[in-house]
């Protein structure tokens with residue numbers, strides 16, 4: 292059941308797709324405190340209460356014991372003290388013996404989630420806007436509460452099937468030669484791949500919707516050549532539009548009056564990659580429609596996937612901010628700086644990026660409603676995602692496109708996916724990648740993944756291979772790294788064959804992964820879940836922080852510690868271990884409920900299938916998603932019932948409804964199935 296309460300005058304976010312009646316008064320479960328501008332909701336916590344959700348945030352699967360802040364931020368340090376990352380997903384589920392309760396704050400401004408941080412026994416949620424819709428969701432399990440929320444916020448984004456293939460990316464790829472060489476290095480070795488990303492260097496002077504005249508002389512030709520190799524090119528688009536009337540997007544944007552303005556009506560400018568930029572008012576439907584139309588030339592050249600970046604929006608500096616810093620520098624110039632002055636100098640320059648004063652200095656025209664940016668800050672990336680997807684659909688309403696964004700808010704999950712931002716080549720971030728997945732799914736973001744191998748810092752061979760062993764399960768499977776870091780395409784490493792073999796496992800699993808993804812989309816369900824969702828009465832399962840449920844039949848438990856040849860895994864029920872080395876090389880080990888040390892050498896990935904279930908694999912070696920339909924399926928399972936597995940399929944590209952068919956273990960067509968029967972010692 293969902294109950295809606297309203298405080299102040301909520302801003303139109305379009306996070307929800309259903310208009311629920313507003314209840315009078317306050318929810319019984321919360322104590323409400325109002326002061327001049329903010330409002331807070333508090334609630335005592337029981338010792339056994341767990342808290343799930345909050346989407347893209349640091350720390351564990353159970354979010355209890357930290358303070359999080361909804362304020363979309365371009366922050367490259369995803370350490371455990373961080374309160375904000377690129378997105379804000381204001382939904383939590385509190386689950387304990389006494390109750391299961393969901394809270395969704397539809398509030399696009401800053402929200403502070405003190406989840407047992409100030410006091411270990413209390414939650415305090417503070418809205419600095421004080422204007423919001425609060426949805427209180429009750430249900431008998433965290434999964435059903437999450438489903439209720441999803442029914443309220445609308446169906447999750449469905450990418451084309453090819454987007455589930457392996458994608459190679461790197462900041463620095465900018466030319467047709469780069470694309471050719473990446474593709475050649477994969478294809479000549481038989482490393483499966485479906486997409487390559489173009490990062491900002493493909494543009495002409497970092498200008499959106501341009502491409503470099505020498506580096507990419509013939510975009511349509513390049514796209515066509517790639518497509519013959521079954522490769523999709525995925526260019527990046529940034530939020531800022533350069534202040535230069537020679538620039539087409541700038542000129543048009545000015546004509547369309549599409550950019551955000553300051554209080555006095557002059558245009559707001561801040562620097563990003565191309566220097567000083569204007570920022571599209573994505574909260575305005577006219578501006579959105581215009582921005583969406585800018586993708587056309589790229590779409591006409593055959594591009595069918597994009598990633599949208601810098602849309603928190605990330606601001607390097609504004610003129611006001613940098614001038615203030617210069618004046619501090621001028622004042623201190625030539626002085627013998629004592630420590631305070633030194634800090635002042637350094638701090639002033641450090642503070643010019645993503646400065647709060649800048650976010651307070653411009654306004655949106657929300658179709659007639661003038662709103663200061665900081666009040667709706669967390670909607671900006673959502674608006675960009677929506678503009679892009681609407682633009683792609685205006686170009687071609689019948690086909691699905693790939694789109695993933697860095698910044699988002701609930702609602703954006705209907706229009707695109709997201710990647711988890713600028714992580715590091717740290718083992719801790721491999722674990723963080725895993726731990727973010729269930730919370731993101733709860734908030735509707737099913738199409739997600741992190742930069743495999745790590746974005747910042749130099750990766751190592753063992754880290755990359757372990758990370759791929761998690762990445763084979765995430766809907767977005769992209770290897771991405773930053774400029775100047777160690778090159779981390781798999782073919783750069785001695786053990787590339789082992790990595791290639793792991794990637795072949797992804798393709799063998801795709802019929803299952805895609806089918807489970809479709810089910811999650813169509814039934815508002817979760818592709819990844821905390822173990823607590825499936826085994827609420829099992830205290831150990833509830834406290835398991837490094838394993839997650841995948842689809843309805845499986846659990847994953849990746850190795851995320853260096854120099855280990857396996858790990859301890861907790862099985863909340865009997866499960867079949869599938870130790871995966873390649874599409875045609877795996878061990879099947881039926882295992883009893885309980886704790887186990889499970890061997891997993893560097894080139895071995897771990898998957899667990901629930902006893903009583905079976906899942907389909909595609910047979911044979913596959914190098915791209917287009918080949919999958921040609922490969923017969925077979926089942927793997929332990930004591931599956933005769934119902935077998937229900938496979939959801941569609942054509943992978945249109946919006947035509949899909950089909951379901953039952954794959955039965957007894958079906959002679961699935962003759963290569965490996966079904967294990969009976970008890971084990």
Ligand code: MIG
Pocket residue numbers: 461462490491527600601697712713771772773
């Ligand atoms: O300021 O386009 O998160 O994936 O490679 C850095 C360059 C801008 C940040 C993105 C990252 C991308 C990088 N971008």
